[in-house]
Amino acid sequence: MNAPLPTPVLPEVHPRPVPPEALAALQARFGSRLSTAAAVREQHGRDESAFTHVPPPAAVVFAESTADVADAVRLAARWRVPVIPFGVGSSLEGHLLAVQGGISLDVSRMNQVLAVQPEDLTATVQPGVTRKQLNEAVKHLGLFFPIDPGADASIGGMAATRASGTNAVRYGTMRENVLALEVVTARGEVIRTGTRARKSSAGYDLTRLFVGSEGTLGVITEITVRLYPLPEAISAAICSFPSVEAAVRTTIAIIQMGVPIARCELLDARTVRAVNAHSKLGLREEPMLLMEFHGSPTGVREQAELVQAIADEHGGQAFEWATTPEERTRLWTARHNAYFAGVQSRPGCRAITTDACVPISRLADNVLAAVAEADAAGIPYFMVGHVGDGNFHMGYLIDPDNAAERATAERLNHALVERALASGGTCTGEHGVGLHKMGFLRAEAGDGAIALMRAIKAALDPDDILNPGKILAG
């Protein structure tokens, strides 16, 4: 039996008091790496979500090693103090907010690439390593790490939210690309999940359980990921379309024909306009697909020709191709800056970002209805999509202090998610549940599955100290 779909409201805040002895014990262990300075706490009590009402954590611990993380969790556990892991703060759903108080455990200084095994196409990194940093570290080996959520997120945070992004249509998400983890449990014990083997049937899949657990089951302290040989040839293209529908229908045909496209991204006309303004570009202000093809020179050419023919059938025009790294970077600038261009198109606003992902056959009707409803509501928004995966984002741009705007955005969000679930889809393709989608998750998963998730949370974190109040409501 599934619960009805609620409309999200502002998360409740119930900070647990942090006993002075707990802070003193952390201070004794971490010295100057424990901070209670207002600016530091503020910076760790914020993310990219539209929630601005939650007080910051009581303190921030800067961990530099797995032993630091284990000790911090052990001390927190002794006084039942909440622990919120923090990477770079780029999450969108309130994951980092201290709704139950406690401490932020900043792992950004754990930023070493510990090992690269080029012959096995694997690397092991600390959680504070960012995706760009990892790519810099392996480029000279002819390798790359494909998961690209846009922001230069930390690999730890990306694992914790089961992130994906532009390359997922070809290379999968963090679910498919994390081979093994080191995790500190709620008792402060250090465990390992998985091995460097490409596949395994060895017991319960703890790796996949921690991937996407948003810091609520353990703190990730090491991640072993898959790497890929840099493609022999890469070709990028942008193509304009007379309508969002034409762009989406082109995407559907590409996927259904099995074209191994590496990236397939949609921007609507108003988002292209925002990007032009933000990045001083001169793109046609029409719905646009950005695509990328990876393979041998011949394979890339074949894919490109096939896609061009499909796009032609749907009125695609003004194809622009880029094969050199510099040209590709210029084209992708539009996509990579879309989020910030959107947010900055309305000074002082915050974005309430949707993240539905639907079966590809339902993508057109889901996207079109969302756009029509947003237009009818008259709310400013941007729209981008990893449409090759059936995943798209509306970013409703609201004044966070304006309750009416928030209500409008959440009403649109509700309608969008309701349609996605009715289409056999999910409320979140890649951003995670955090604070914002707990009600959506309950409706999507059903009470039976939620009960199992609760049982797992209770079994692994009986005192509810690991990022409490997230994923599973109340």
Place this chain on the structure above:
Amino acid sequence: MNAPLPTPVLPEVHPRPVPPEALAALQARFGSRLSTAAAVREQHGRDESAFTHVPPPAAVVFAESTADVADAVRLAARWRVPVIPFGVGSSLEGHLLAVQGGISLDVSRMNQVLAVQPEDLTATVQPGVTRKQLNEAVKHLGLFFPIDPGADASIGGMAATRASGTNAVRYGTMRENVLALEVVTARGEVIRTGTRARKSSAGYDLTRLFVGSEGTLGVITEITVRLYPLPEAISAAICSFPSVEAAVRTTIAIIQMGVPIARCELLDARTVRAVNAHSKLGLREEPMLLMEFHGSPTGVREQAELVQAIADEHGGQAFEWATTPEERTRLWTARHNAYFAGVQSRPGCRAITTDACVPISRLADNVLAAVAEADAAGIPYFMVGHVGDGNFHMGYLIDPDNAAERATAERLNHALVERALASGGTCTGEHGVGLHKMGFLRAEAGDGAIALMRAIKAALDPDDILNPGKILAG
């Protein structure tokens, strides 16, 4: 802290008594679909493992619907009677054996393909549908389901063991290809995990938790899987090599260069000999790679040329190509019959099959040492490998009643797994833990991870009725 690696011994048998009231209640609910006939029980108390000493289950229930499964589990739960899900009985590690007594829950009559969504490349099936049956059902749509463990296993059993097989190097395993499940919990409740969206960050990944849980956390009653467009072109090849090492080194080079090979299988000379005898073939009795390439005609040709060049460098010869379905089937007969050809090469024997999977750079030394040790021990064996994944199987052919032969096989198995773990690999790439690898799992995962697995098992199945005594020892 990891436990030392034990040498497997015969599993202990501690049947729990099944109260007559429990059997009577099941009889009242299931009528003639409950069987206590000796032949039926015997058939459900056996698998392809080398364990022949375990008494059969007390009864067999033939489920025809999810409601049947839920009722059977609920009744079993009332009297704490173990429930062992049964598909086609093709597992290799004792998964089905009633070491704690109880009932076998046969789901083979739940064999309907419930839905196919060709436009979304998904299908939903009941657990008794076999992989060949699913492929027959979607062939006319130009689609296929790639996971091929050799045996015509049930999709439910394949999900439960996280199976893979010959196509995994290109298409992944059940881990990557199951999108959603319906599961009956230990309390007899029906829950759903996942959606038909290609990716999701919606809470804990229950789908991946049940995939590979070997019937110990719930009974899978529906599976939604990914399908793929049939490749435009398929080309298969066999190639003989002067040594196992040359064949393995060829494989390593293929993978490291990122060739998107669809299948890459190794047979050693003695296995080719067994296959020749079994299937009346005339293959060169030398180490052999069987390969398959999927893609566009040009792409397949490119891959084939590259692989041929790599093989040439390692002394590969007698390349034989097949592009028509009939020719391909003939070539693949060798691989598909390898297990039975091996077992039948010694009448009356059973195979103790290893399943290590290692990082590709360590494949050559792991395979060569295993072969050298088996040759030195003078035990009959066969050897096949999904070498593109770093996964290989030694099948030691023993008289199951000969304790000395069993001890020799287990000694070789122990040495092989010890080396695989030291190489950063896993004791089981695809067969699962069952009864046979519980000690290996503990050494591989470490006590901390095992404690988490136990906590999950206790949370989801507090009375330990779901396939008890498997995965997590005593």
